[in-house]
Amino acid sequence: MAERGVSDVVGFVLVFALVTSTAAIVYTVGFSGLQDTREEERLSNAERVFDILADNVADLHYRxxxxxxxxxxxADATLGFGQETSLRVEVTNMPxxxxxxxxxLDPIVYAPTGSPVQLVYENGAVLRERRNAGSVLTERPDAVFRVDGxxxxxxxxxxxxxxxxxxGVGGSSTVRIRTERSGSEVLGVLASPSDADSDPDGDGSDEYRVVYAVETTENRAPRWEASLEEQISWRSDACSVSGGTVTCAFGVERLYVTATRVDVSFS
Incomplete structure (x- = not known):
């Protein structure tokens, strides 16, 4: 009888230890997975809002x-502004x-607390940026490059x-991003390339030689370069990156440059 009693105790101890260790493993792994899922859902929700923000700002400068x-x-995050971004367009072959x-401009930045990932709205583009580890472009910038004939x-x-x-603001409340158009103007219209030094590309046509530069962060620059390179389809290797500066050089017969000043506040 004593041996049977000892056997029952040992069996109970073993079963209890197994149940306890299993619960600990499930809690540790499950909690971590739950946190990851919550983090991803939080970013996905914010990303959808930033896509709407991009559309709303487009209403200001396009419509x-x-x-x-x-x-x-x-949802336990901060909303504010990032490092200043510079934009420049220059025509280099005028006589x-x-x-x-x-x-x-001041990029708008959403940064969840404790996360290495943040969302950025910058000149029409929306990017998911991992600090010191690159970024992903989720909404392309608003520049248009096209060929008609x-x-x-x-x-x-x-x-x-x-x-x-x-x-900037922080916390877990619902915040309203108010964007207000304070001014809009056409900076330049060039549509007579015969006024420029002819044939900059050596292809037999008169064109304006244009340099478009975007000075942003080193994380975001490669995504800007890839997007602009894809859009300027008529010229291979039009864009290059140096640090946080993207420079694109190309020829066009028509160039339009506009500016819209948008005041941003949070409430």
Whole structure:
């Protein structure tokens, strides 16, 4: 009887230890997986909001809307502005002077607490950026490059988002991103390439020789370069990256450069 009692105790101890260790493993692995799922869902929700934000800002600079409001639930995150981005367009083959247009803007940044990933709205583009480890472009910038027959056209907008009353907010509340158009203008229209030094590309056609430069972060620059390279389809290797600066050189018969100043506040 004593041996049977000892056997029952040993069996109980073994079963209890197995149940305890299994629960610990499930808790550890399951909790980690739950956290990862929650983090991904939080970013996916914010990413959808940033896509809506990009559409709303496009209403301001393309369709002349006076203002738009976009709501986002922070869910333990901060919403503010990133390092200033610079944009520049220059025509380099004019016989007298070289027309040059440029501006600076404040990117809008959503950063979840404790996460290495953040979302960025920058001149029409939306990027999912992993700090110090590159980025993914989820919404292309608004520049248009197209070929109609033998005519190449570039339409380059500057969407100058600017911080106003609030530099940023944090927490888990629902925040309204208010974007208000404070000014819009056409900076340059060039449509008579015979005015320029002819045939910059040596292909037998008169073109304006254009340099478009985007000075952003080193994380985001490769995504900008890849997107612009794809759009400027008529010229291979049009764009290059050096640090955080993307430079694209190409020829067009028609060039349009516009600027829209957008005041951004959070409430």
């Amino acid at each position: 002349g809307a006076p203002s738009r409001a976009t709501e986002i639930k922070l 007298s002077s070289s027309p040059s247009y440029g501006t600076n 033998t005519t190449k056209t570039a339409v380059i907008p500057f969407v100058q988002t600017r911080r106003t009353r609030s530099s």
